[in-house]
Amino acid sequence: MVFGSVASAAWAHFDTGMYTHSDCPAPSTNRVDPINFVFYDWGTFGRVVNSIETHTAWDTSSGTSQTFVSHGVCSDMSGQQASGSIFVSRYHIRLRLIHFDDGPLGWTTVGDAHHEDLVVPCGHAVDENGPNGSGFDQGRNQLRTHMVDNANHSFYSTWWGNTQNMRQCDGDYARSDGSTTFLHIHQDLH
Amino acid sequence: MRRRSSIKRFVGALGVLVVAAVLATVLTRQAQGEEPVVAPPKSTFSMKEAVQFANFPLYSAGDSVEGLPLVAMLKNPPAGDISFIYGDCKPTGETGCAPPIEIQVWPACKRNPSLYDESTLPTKIERTVVRGVPAISLEDGARLEIQTGISTVVIFGRGSDEVLRVAAALQGVNVPVNAKAALPAPALGAQAGDVPCKL
Numbered sequence: 001m002v003f004g005s006v007a008s009a010a011w012a013h014f015d016t017g018m019y020t021h022s023d024c025p026a027p028s029t030n031r032v033d034p035i036n037f038v039f040y041d042w043g044t045f046g047r048v049v050n051s052i053e054t055h056t057a058w059d060t061s062s063g064t065s066q067t068f069v070s071h072g073v074c075s076d077m078s079g080q081q082a083s084g085s086i087f088v089s090r091y092h093i094r095l096r097l098i099h100f101d102d103g104p105l106g107w108t109t110v111g112d113a114h115h116e117d118l119v120v121p122c123g124h125a126v127d128e129n130g131p132n133g134s135g136f137d138q139g140r141n142q143l144r145t146h147m148v149d150n151a152n153h154s155f156y157s158t159w160w161g162n163t164q165n166m167r168q169c170d171g172d173y174a175r176s177d178g179s180t181t182f183l184h185i186h187q188d189l190h
Numbered sequence: 191m192r193r194r195s196s197i198k199r200f201v202g203a204l205g206v207l208v209v210a211a212v213l214a215t216v217l218t219r220q221a222q223g224e225e226p227v228v229a230p231p232k233s234t235f236s237m238k239e240a241v242q243f244a245n246f247p248l249y250s251a252g253d254s255v256e257g258l259p260l261v262a263m264l265k266n267p268p269a270g271d272i273s274f275i276y277g278d279c280k281p282t283g284e285t286g287c288a289p290p291i292e293i294q295v296w297p298a299c300k301r302n303p304s305l306y307d308e309s310t311l312p313t314k315i316e317r318t319v320v321r322g323v324p325a326i327s328l329e330d331g332a333r334l335e336i337q338t339g340i341s342t343v344v345i346f347g348r349g350s351d352e353v354l355r356v357a358a359a360l361q362g363v364n365v366p367v368n369a370k371a372a373l374p375a376p377a378l379g380a381q382a383g384d385v386p387c388k389l
Contacts, residue, residue, distance in 0.1 A: 030288075
């Protein structure tokens with residue numbers, strides 16, 4: 001677990017589920033992906049998309065819809081970014097603007113970064129758990145590398161423990177390693 | 191030589207056409223609301239390996255719990271924890287799904303309550319006692335983490351009542367602990383992660 005230089009003070013109103021869901025309402029039975037990324041400070045949806053598209057090649061927005069929960073309310077996602085179309089293996093993240101936190105987090109958007117393989121004939125399957133982590137860990141790490149190493153956004157990581165395994169269409173299971181990245185987003189657009 | 195490379199190019203192009211055709215069929219089926227083609231669950235660990243496992247004590251709920259059969263066992267790299275998956279679910283060609291019940295057994299050196307910073311966690315932690323040992327409940331009871339010996343037993347379920355019933359059903363796989371009996375007390379330092387990792 002890596003802790004950056006930003007102190008993680010208590011949050012005033014930050015409230016999010018730890019998984020995306022396939023629909024609303026959102027009981028634990030329709031969980032889909034672990035949430036493993038939080039964009040904060042000026043983490044409005046438009047700024048997050050602007051940063052992702054500027055610093056990565058995740059500039060397509062194709063894929064199915066999922067839902068997110070905040071303050072007990074289930075809502076459709078705000079959008080999604082991917083490194084390719086639905087016809088290829090790719091990196092992918094679905095995003096949801098949460099709300100403004102009057103503590104240290106400010107505006108926040110959460111996401112479920114992952115890498116998914118195109119598996120014939122079933123479709124997209126997140127890479128199974130492996131020595132380098134699952135597709136969820138690989139997606140989170142890849143996005144963080146682009147944003148931090150290549151673009152100097154600061155970050156820190158925190159343990160959420162949301163390690164429930166998710167069954168994929170190819171029969172494998174994939175899960176987060178339980179760590180969530182908090183990435184700072186600045187006010188200015190690129 | 192020229193003929194061999196022509197054949198290679200032809201075979202490659204044919205392969206691309208076949209994949210494209212299959213993909214088009216899959217996407218058409220999904221667009222028409224038909225069930226996607228889904229492979230059965232795959233295990234990466236076996237009960238034989240679990241019984242012989244010597245790194246840390248393992249617990250499962252037996253062959254079935256809450257009417258759900260044990261459908262898969264996993265050894266989850268890189269942490270090395272072990273999962274017992276009960277019941278199945280229906281993924282689609284674009285989304286995975288959460289099986290109804292999962293028991294994940296971790297070495298306490300890798301997972302323990304000290305990892306959580308409650309001031310920055312988007313779920314409340316409730317401290318409790320389960321089968322005589324300390325436990326924490328999160329996500330409104332849908333997740334329970336039990337400290338016993340040098341292990342942390344994590345239960346994911348569909349609600350707090352079910353999770354507690356699964357906890358009651360836990361039995362040792364490589365240690366002689368019966369269901370409903372008191373669990374071994376956490377090892378000294380285990381809750382703080384101050385135990386060596388034997389992996």
